[in-house]
Amino acid sequence: MHHYGDELSLRIVDVSRVHALDDDATIAALMVQLVERVGMRILAGPLVGTEQGGPLQSGKSAVLILAESHAALHTYPELGQAFFNLFSCKPFDESTVLATLTEFLGDFTVEERALVQRGDGWPQQLHAAAEHWRRDRGAARDA
Template sequence: MNHYGDELTLRLSGIGDTRSLDDDAALTRFMRELVDRIGMTVLAGPLVGTEAGPPERAGKSAVVILAESHAAIHTYPHLREIFVDIFSCKPFREADVLDEFHRLVGDYEITERTLTRRGEEWPRDLTAARRLWSSQRVPG
């Protein structure tokens, strides 16, 4: 790999079955199964939080800190939507991610999708990385 890692962001709309989108236990299980399926190592989490408010803003957020980086989702049951962000320095298959969401909610439509190669200028040499970090650091 000639870059640091890949970041997959998705917006899933028209969610077929929204019941699990407002269920802490279901989302905790899902996040564990998702990162296991894509071969990542959990360092912390899953952590699930609730966003209260009007229906267009109410939902759940779930995040897992990974040895390889992170995975996060934001659910909006009333809007039948999920936002997804998976960033990893270890390669993963997008098809596995999509399959896990099908298992969670059934049918959905991908209304936004971005796969970004992150860190293409990331130095492989630790000495060079330290120099780069030091040169860009704002004195505090």
């Protein structure tokens, strides 16, 4: 048994191209290019929405639903900051993620970074998944 996948979460600050954080077309292109470059498949999106309010609320949120899981970006143009999240059952190269973010957003500082292995004990092969399901189903029936 292995873990299900990796989840990368970033908070970036001091984004040099702050205008890109408020541009639907740039954000959509960034999301599509990023997941394609790390070899993932888009099932739905990108969906980009706008939130109005003060500097701590206003910005854009974008999401892609992937065959491998999801990717999300939340921007705060007035602050020059963003949060990025990629969760995938397929391994990916973090340096490709950072290079693509830099290409679209310019220079920035990574203020927070977390790379977490999610789904410990998740069966990776169909046979193992079927056995796991049978065990759980049998245990529930016997309870």
